[in-house]
Each structure stands twice: as structure tokens, then as C-alpha cells.
Amino acid sequence: MNSLATIFENAHLAKKELATITDATINRVLNAIADEAVAQTSIILAENSKDLSRMDPLDPKYDRLKLTAERIEGIAKDLRNVALLPSPLGHVLSDMIRPNELNIKRITVPFGIIGVIYEARPNVSFDVFSLCLKSGNVCLLKGGSDAQDSNVAIVDVIKKVLLKFEINPDIVTLLPPDREATTELLNAVGKVDLIIPRGSQSLIEYVRDNARVPVIETGAGICHTYFDEFADLKKGADIVNNAKTRRVSVCNALDCLIIHASRIHDLSMLCAPLIDSNVVIYADEQAYNSLKGFYPDRLLKMATEQEFGTEFLDYKMAIKTVGTFAEALDHIAKYGSKHSEAIVSENKLRIATFQQQVDAACVYANASTAFTDGSQFGLGAEIGISTQKLHARGPMALQEMTTYKWVITGNGQIRQ
Known part of the structure; x- marks a missing residue:
């Protein structure tokens, strides 16, 4: 492995070369990587099994770490979807002629060199590379030690294809999994753009508090679904079950069900589908009393303050009973992470108010929060879900991988 200083220098050289590659070539490369990923499934899974052998299967991160043939097929599909998308570069965001006849344009351009720090999710290696390549950015991947063998195999697949196309393989680099590499990356001022x-x-929080390079946060997902007094029970039961159990280790999974007190008699039916997945419920007193005798005792517990505001990443969920719509909004404001929040209601005014007043990147009405995903939003793939408000919010896909510059054209104008 080269030193970090050499890696940063090579990345800058690769950035210049990447700027000369056409979008058509990039699309061919992405499709070729998708084909190669599928062709190398057995090798990738063998390396992934090494990582899995070092992790407790009961660890919530185990599911995130695990690759399967089906998941690799899904990754390949996402790569091909990114190839189908139009290039995000060179878009004219504004174009004006000033009174002095200066032509001033604002045009989308790459950031340059992007470092992505992530944990036990080897699929991120493919996602990040595809979006960075399509948006003209060099990427430095800093995966966690939990997924090191998987990430090495994945980056080897990518570099193999790049070499076939005679493209500088340094447009993607997997950094060492140690803390020293993280420290150097966070302090790479002038070498890394984002x-x-x-x-x-x-x-x-560690990256935000220690980085000297600009950071875009992809926040934790503490997600709520509010079952309103005007809610449809069938819709609610399906939505809650899907949001909670479809895949518990992802950031858009449901963590807290909020129910209007006037519908507490429906709570047992609302939660009934969760029994099949052995979901542990931490219920407040009113919800606990309503579920007692209808929900298995082994899965029903009294909630404490700690359960509200917890991202479980597991088959666990809190329930909060509220007397008014305003209380539901207050609970979300206090405990949410501004990721994804949902309301189940047939009242149009209530829905409009919820979507207007809830401060989150994604606000749903009568749908599962499981849809917070770049692919589901038609964006091809994603880097992550941004919960901040500067530059990017919600799924960060191609458009969010660009910044812009001003291009000014004159005919000899000078300023008085």
C-alpha cells in the first residue's frame, strides 16, 4: 500500500485524466463493472464470508455486512441504472446578460476528490464509485475493518475493468482500514475536496468534530410513523410492518410508532403483523395496557425514556401514545433525527399540515419510510441520506455529487 501522501498525489493526477473521459465511455465502464461483479460473485462472496466469520450474527451490523448473489445482482442493476442517467455535469443553472453585456453563467462541475468513510456495508464501495465516476469525481474509500476483505475484492473488480478501458485506476482507492488513515483523510486540506x-x-459525529476538510453529514435515521385519528387501519398495519421489518439494519427502518389515543383500541391489530417477525415492542403505559393479552408477553416491554430517540437497527420498536396531533409533532421534533417521518391519515388537511410542519429530509403520507433510498427515488444509487440542510438533503445521488462554478464571458469590458 502506498503512503497516504502518495495516494493523495496520485488522486490529483487521476482527477485531471478523469476530466477528459467522455460520458459515453463512463457508461460503458459502469456496465462492464456490473457484468464483472456478477461474474466474480463467487470470489466476492468468499471474501465476504471471511468478514462475516469475524462478526457475531446477532450484531445488527451483520445484515449490512452480508452479501448474497441476489444482493450482488441488485448492486449490478444499480450500476446499470446509473449508466442510464444523464450526466450531471455541464448543466447551465443560470445564464444572464448584464447591462454591460457580460455573459454570466453558473455551470455544474465535479467537487474533485471525495473521501467517503463508512462502516460494515461493502455495497457502498460500488455505490460510491459509480456515482463518483458518473459525476467526474475521484473517490477515496475508507471502509471499516469489519468489511476489509469484501472491500478489497470489490475494488479489485473495479480496477480490473478500469485497466481494460485504459483508465487510470487511481480514480478509486481503498484506504487502509486503520484509524491513522482516517486521521490523515480528515486533515487532508488542499488534497481532498469533500x-x-x-x-x-x-x-x-467523530468525522464532523474532527475534520478540517468540508463534510456533508449522512445522519442516523430515527424514524417515526404517526397513526392519526383519521387513519385507515389496513394501510397502517401494512405500512408499520413494512417500515419496521423489511430490513431492520437500514437507516430508514421504523423506530417509533406514534398513535393517537382515540385509536388505541386498534393498536393490537395495528401491531399484529409484527408478531411473525418477533419484534420487541417498548410501549408507554397506555399502549402497554392496550397490547397486554394481545401481543406476546415475551415481546412486550414497558418503555423508558431511553427507547424514545433510539435508532434500534434491530427487531425492536417503541410506541408513544398522544392525545393530540400537536403532541405527535412535538414528539417527532424532540426525538427525530430529521431523516424520514410518516403520517397515516385520510384527512387531507392533517396530511398537509404534517408534511409542512415536520422538519425532516423526507416526509411521507400513507407510505412506508422504507422508500427513502436513492434507487427508489429514481436517482440510480446513493452515497447516503443527508439530514443536514446545506448543499444536500435526503438521498445524495448524482446531482448532489456536483458543485458549480461561474463562467463569465466578455468583449473587453473593464470595471470603472
Whole structure:
């Protein structure tokens, strides 16, 4: 492995070369990588099994770490989807002629070199590379030690294809998994243009608090679904079950069900589908009393303050009973992470108010929060879900991988 100084220098050289590659070539490369990923499935899974052998299967991160043939097929599909998308570069965001006849344009351009720090999610290696390549950015991948063998195999697949196309393989580099590499990356002022952390709240906070390079946060997902007094029970039961159990280790999974007190008699039916997945419920007193005798005792517990505001990443969920719509909004404002929030209601005014007043990147009405995903939003793939408000918010895909510059054309104008 080269020193970090050499890696940063090579990345800058690769950035210049990447700027000369046409979008048509980039699309061919992405499709070729998709084909190669599928062709190398057995090798990737063998390396992934080494990582899995070092992790407790009961660890919530185990599912994120695990690759399967089906998941690799899904990754390949996402790569091909990115290839189908139009280039995000060179878009004219504004074009004006000033009174002095200066032509001033604002045009989308790459950031340059992007460092992405992530934990036990090897699929991120493919996602990040595809979006960076399509948007003209060099990427430095800083995966966690939990997924090191998987990430090495994935980056080897990518570099193999790049070499076939005679493209500088330094447009993507997997950094060492140690803390020293993280420290150097966070302090690479003038060498790295942007850092994006993707993972646990502790990782995100560490990067935010220690980076000297600009950071875009992809925040933790503490997601709520509010079952309103005007809600449809069938819709609610399906939505809650899907949001909670479809895949518990992802950031858009449901963590807290909020129910209007006037519908507490429906709570047992609302939660009934969760029994099949052995979801542990931490219920407040009113919800606990309503579920007692209808929900298995082994899965029903009294909630404490700690359960509200927890991202479980597991088959666990809190329930909060509220007497008014305003209380539901207050609870979300206090405990949410500004990621994804949902309301189940048939009242149009209530829905409009919820979507207008809830401060989150994605606000749903009568749909599962599981849809917070770049691919589901038609964006091809994503780097992560941004919960901040500067530059990017929600799924960060191609458009969010660009910045802009001003291009000014004159005919001899001078300023008086």
C-alpha cells in the first residue's frame, strides 16, 4: 500500500485524466463493472464470508455486512441504472446578460476528490464509485475493518475493468482500514475536496468534530410513523410492518410508532403483523395496557425514556401514545433525527399540515419510510441520506455529487 501522501498525489493526477473521459465511455465502464461483479460473485462472496466469520450474527451490523448473489445482482442493476442517467455535469443553472453585456453563467462541475468513510456495508464501495465516476469525481474509500476483505475484492473488480478501458485506476482507492488513515483523510486540506461519512451516529459525529476538510453529514435515521385519528387501519398495519421489518439494519427502518389515543383500541391489530417477525415492542403505559393479552408477553416491554430517540437497527420498536396531533409533532421534533417521518391519515388537511410542519429530509403520507433510498427515488444509487440542510438533503445521488462554478464571458469590458 502506498503512503497516504502518495495516494493523495496520485488522486490529483487521476482527477485531471478523469476530466477528459467522455460520458459515453463512463457508461460503458459502469456496465462492464456490473457484468464483472456478477461474474466474480463467487470470489466476492468468499471474501465476504471471511468478514462475516469475524462478526457475531446477532450484531445488527451483520445484515449490512452480508452479501448474497441476489444482493450482488441488485448492486449490478444499480450500476446499470446509473449508466442510464444523464450526466450531471455541464448543466447551465443560470445564464444572464448584464447591462454591460457580460455573459454570466453558473455551470455544474465535479467537487474533485471525495473521501467517503463508512462502516460494515461493502455495497457502498460500488455505490460510491459509480456515482463518483458518473459525476467526474475521484473517490477515496475508507471502509471499516469489519468489511476489509469484501472491500478489497470489490475494488479489485473495479480496477480490473478500469485497466481494460485504459483508465487510470487511481480514480478509486481503498484506504487502509486503520484509524491513522482516517486521521490523515480528515486533515487532508488542499488534497481532498469533500468528506462524506456514512454509518453510525458516533462515526458521523467523530468525522464532523474532527475534520478540517468540508463534510456533508449522512445522519442516523430515527424514524417515526404517526397513526392519526383519521387513519385507515389496513394501510397502517401494512405500512408499520413494512417500515419496521423489511430490513431492520437500514437507516430508514421504523423506530417509533406514534398513535393517537382515540385509536388505541386498534393498536393490537395495528401491531399484529409484527408478531411473525418477533419484534420487541417498548410501549408507554397506555399502549402497554392496550397490547397486554394481545401481543406476546415475551415481546412486550414497558418503555423508558431511553427507547424514545433510539435508532434500534434491530427487531425492536417503541410506541408513544398522544392525545393530540400537536403532541405527535412535538414528539417527532424532540426525538427525530430529521431523516424520514410518516403520517397515516385520510384527512387531507392533517396530511398537509404534517408534511409542512415536520422538519425532516423526507416526509411521507400513507407510505412506508422504507422508500427513502436513492434507487427508489429514481436517482440510480446513493452515497447516503443527508439530514443536514446545506448543499444536500435526503438521498445524495448524482446531482448532489456536483458543485458549480461561474463562467463569465466578455468583449473587453473593464470595471470603472
